[in-house]
Amino acid sequence: MRSYYDCNLLPPVQPSPSLKSQIFAAIGEQEPGTEPEAPKKQEGGGYHFIGNEEGEWKTLPGGKIRLKTLSDLPEASHTTILLEADPGAVFLPHAHEGMEEIVLLSGDLDTLGRRLVAGDYLRHDPNTLHAKAVSENGCRALLITARENHPRRAISAYNELKNLVKGLTQKS
Numbered sequence: 001m002r003s004y005y006d007c008n009l010l011p012p013v014q015p016s017p018s019l020k021s022q023i024f025a026a027i028g029e030q031e032p033g034t035e036p037e038a039p040k041k042q043e044g045g046g047y048h049f050i051g052n053e054e055g056e057w058k059t060l061p062g063g064k065i066r067l068k069t070l071s072d073l074p075e076a077s078h079t080t081i082l083l084e085a086d087p088g089a090v091f092l093p094h095a096h097e098g099m100e101e102i103v104l105l106s107g108d109l110d111t112l113g114r115r116l117v118a119g120d121y122l123r124h125d126p127n128t129l130h131a132k133a134v135s136e137n138g139c140r141a142l143l144i145t146a147r148e149n150h151p152r153r154a155i156s157a158y159n160e161l162k163n164l165v166k167g168l169t170q171k172s
Helices: 017-026 152-171
Strands: 057-059 065-071 078-085 089-091 100-111 114-117 121-124 133-135 139-146
Touching: none
Parallel strands: none
Antiparallel strands: 057 065, 065 078, 078 139, 089 133, 100 114, 100 121, 100 133, 100 139
C-alpha cells in the first residue's frame, strides 16, 4: 500500500510561466533557456561601444604604426588607445610627462633588453625616457596613457604633411 507522501501518487504540477519567472527572480537566477536581460540604460547614456571594425585609425609618422583612440575624455586624466604595428615597426625613443601602461594583446615587442609577447605588461613611470622598441612580427597593444602623452600634434602634423606631399605630387 502506498502512502500519502509517495510522489508516484500525485501527478507533477507545472507552475504557470509568471509564477516560474517570479520564483527564478526571487532566488536571483536566470531561468534556463532564456536570454539574459540587457542592462538598463542609465540616464544620459552611460555606455560607449567601439566595435573592432568601428572607430578611426590614425597613422603615425613612418606609416607602420596606427592608433585608434578608444577613450579621450577631456575631464579624464588618461587616454585609452588601441595600437597596431606592422612587422618591422620601430618606435623611436621619446619622453612622456605622465605614466603609460601597455598590455600586448598579440605579436611581439622588443625594448629595454626584453621581448614582450601577448599577455605581457609594461609600465613607463612619469618623466621616463621610452627606449627604442621594435616589433619584429607586428603587434597589437592596449595603451592606457596620461592624457598629455597622446601624440595628437604629431599625428595631425604628419597627416597634414602627407596630404601636402600628395597634393604636390598629383599636380606634377
